[in-house]
Amino acid sequence: MYKDRGCGQVNLDNVDQIINVAGWVDSWRDHGSLLFLDLRDSTGTIQVVFDKSINNENHEIASSIRNEWVIKVKGIVKKRIDGAENPNIPTGFIEISADELTVLNPSKTPPFEVNNKNIDETTRLRYRFLDLRSDKMQNNLRLRHELILEICNFLNNKSFVQIETPILIKSTPEGARDYVVPSRVHPGEYYALPQSPQQMKQMLMVSGFERYFQIAKCFRDEDLRADRQPEHTQLDFEMSFVHQEDVLSNCEDLYSHLADKFQSKNIETPFPRIKYEDAINTYGTDKPDTRFDLNIKILDKELSETEFNVFNNSLKDGGTIRGLSVPKNESMTRKFYDKLNEFVRSIGGDGIIPISIDKGLSGIEFEDIKSPISKFLSVEHVKKIFNIFNSDSDDVILICAGKKNIVLDCLGQVRNKLAKDFELIDDEKLNFLFVTDFPLFEKDLESGNWTAMHHVFSSPNDETIKYLDSDPSKVIGNLFDLVCNGVELGSGSIRIHDKKTQEKVFSIIGYKDDQIQDRFGPLLESFDYGAPPHGGMGLGIDRLVATFLKENSIRDVISFPKTQSASDLLWGAPSLIDEDQKKELSIKNIEEEGKN
Secondary structure, eight states, X not given: OOOSSOGGGOOGGGTTOEEEEEEEEXXXXXXXXXXXXXXXXXXXXXXXXXETTTOHHHHHHHHTOOTTOEEEEEEEEEEOOTTOOOTTSTTTTEEEEEEEEEEEEOOOOOSSOTTOTTOOXXXXXXXXXXXXXXXXXXXXXXXXXXXXXXXXXXXXXXXXXXXXXXXXXXXXXXXXXXXXXXXXXXXXXEEEEOSOOHXXXXXXXXXXOOEEEEEEEEEOBOOOOTTOOSEEEEEEEEEESOOHHHHHHHHHHHHHHHHHHHHOOOXXXXXXXXXXXXXXXHHSSSSXXXXXXXXXXXXXXXXXXXXXXXXXXXXXXXXXXXXXXXXXXXXXXXXXXXXXXXXXXXXXXXXXXEEEESSOGGGOOGGGEESTTGGGOOHHHHHHHHHHTTOOTTEEEEEXXXXXXXXXXXXXXXXXXXXXXXXXXXXXXOOEEEEXXXXXXXXXXXXXXXXXXXXXXXXXXXXXGGGTTTOGGGOBBSEEEEEETTEEEEEEEEBOOOHHHXXXXXXXXXXXXXXXXXXXXHHHHHHTTTOOOEEXXXXXXXXXXXHHHTOSOGGGGSSSOOOTTSOBTTTTBSOOOOHHHHHHHTOOOHHHHHHO
């Protein structure tokens, strides 16, 4: 071995011992006859001292060394002199007085300092092998490793069996586009990369394993954002002979355990359960952040008798008037409201209307009402509105009117934005909750056809299954999401295990018999041979790690991520392939066919 122990593992117990260490030069300081290097490896950093009066040759070699060179040092561990200690690092009370120095590999001048926090992401991803040396990325990926290991041990102790499912599968719709892989052996035919192991894990339940899990790679060709990647990692688990509450209980046991172990937070169970419809109406989203108390309220009745045409027309057209009460803030100037209106319009809304009062609600007069629409409001209107929110002169009511779905979405996004801007969020909280009772189907806005809210394998609940034939909009699914701090960490459901029900759902979605057989034939066939009731979840590992680390992007918890345009800046992927490869795979680009 090049070293006896890691740089960060040396301590006061090693004083006066001769040891070997090796790593990367993190920084260097030339003080004339004394040269100091901070040597870094995967365990931490340690200060190495080269004394010209003791070993001039070593001092000269050390003088030529720069950041990120790989070196080996042999020397004696010494206690730092009084006043030179650094209590901020574990090795801050000792140093190594170098006797021997070996340069294992020099380095070009790096494009950035490894631990510089102000490097743009494009540069970081282009030189990811350097970025991964940083304390932040070392910490992030080690926590990810430890968390996955803990998940595996936890589920193993609950009699779950880890089973790997294939990556090259048949293309089947799972809610996004497939990544496809051409076959050389079968010209003109394609494999697909799994969006999730959905059908395979259900088939494992039919196969009698009863409790399955895996840390699964999933691939989805969809529009990207901070919490999406072309490939992501999820915890997949499936259970037989269970009801919805059994699946939720298993999930919350695991996640409360992880929060306790990795965040030192005692999370109470059971997690709150919020129905989908209540979440949308109260928070404007199906992934609510409950760390702050800004709830949306209905104002249809209270504002139905004004002479303000925006309100009257919205109600006449079947729309709604909703509001949000937020604490007054000194930044709430005319410019603030102009920018807030621009934000609302950018996300599809018509705008937002503020109402505030200059003194206590009980004694207000008309001139105390401050709003762009104050001339349309009476004192009685304002009192009713403020009473709904239990608000007073310390608050501002923000109102949106229009189509219900647009109004709720806009207020939901305004709610999150202002909570962040006004620092209303307690970053130390981990507020887990389940959103349940999703509609099983939703209408595609372009085609008008029914689509699955989550996926086509989720079962309808017992109370609404009767509407499958007459009115699919009334069918509620045994569907549920795990949400934490406004982030959807995963989804699950009780699956359909009855062939006739599954075929009915397929038909509502619009699949023809030949499509059903082609895409789902093996799963349906397995249902003919004794399929148990079963359910499970797919839970995002990347999002969970990012949530624990308070990272805004999952790219910071993935070793080699893609950009938001699905590009790999390090490897230059996606890229062209040569003509011989295309011939072997029997494929041509559309542009090439046009030229021919």
